[in-house]
Amino acid sequence: MTSPLGAIRGRLVVSCQAYPGEPLRDPEVMRRMAQSAALGGAAGIRAQGLEDIAAIRRDVDLPLIGLWKDGDGDVHITPTLDHALAVARAGAHVVAVDGTSRPRPDGRTLAETIAAVHERTGVPVMADCSTLEEGVAATRAGADLVGTTLAGYTAYTARTSGPDLELVAALVAATDVPVVAEGRVHTPEQARQALAAGAWSVVVGTAITHPSTITGWFAAAVRAAADDTRSARE
Secondary structure, three states: OOOHHHHHOOOEEEEEOOOOOOOOOOHHHHHHHHHHHHHOOOOEEEEEOHHHHHHHHHHOOOOEEEEOEOOOOOOOEOOOHHHHHHHHHHOOOEEEEEOOOOOOOOOOOHHHHHHHHHHHHOOOEEEEOOOHHHHHHHHHOOOOEEEOOOOOOOOOOOOOOOOOHHHHHHHHHHOOOOEEEEOOOOOHHHHHHHHHOOOOEEEEOHHHHOHHHHHHHHHHHHHHHHHHHHHHHO
16 A cells, blocks of 8 residues: 555545434444445545544555544543553554644643654654644644644634635645544545645545434425425415
8 A cells, every 4th residue: 555645645534423313323334335435436535433443444545534532621532642542553544633732631731642652662642633733833842744633623723614725725834744634524626625724635425424414404304495486376
């Protein structure tokens, strides 16, 4: 395989995740979801949870960005060094961690976490950030790539209706590592815009792999159209 970062450059990464309690929340289902994404032309997969990562790594020959969501605190994306090492051992080619300025549960700094992952596993680290300042700080801390994953999902950032393209462009201008556009990329046109803004790669999850949300979009549109038609007849 080409280097994981090289393989996803200018390409689509599909996030295959399901939330606890949902019908698709099963490692085997996520493995099949990842296989389907690969058939559709995905250049990489992003997956959550050790069992999902291991299952996908066994059968999908694409770069795999792995993470482990754990805990109910603000920092829950691969929140500690132990989580990060476990993700690498499960088979992730890249370990994604919370790259925000918020304190990590184990008391380590982001730089300490990244250095330990590099030293003990040799696996690249992706920092999921929410602001330009966090992305720059993550780069200085040793992150191999930064993502806009958490933009709009921290208490101190506003949520844009689509991907935060301004943040993508700002990170590209201010850092010297690959910038991954992730978060609220809901259409092919938005994915194209993210690449045009300088993104190294684009991660799409909900719009491809979350049927209940996609169904909700269509159901709402159909209800609105039906209401308009009914109003016009009255």
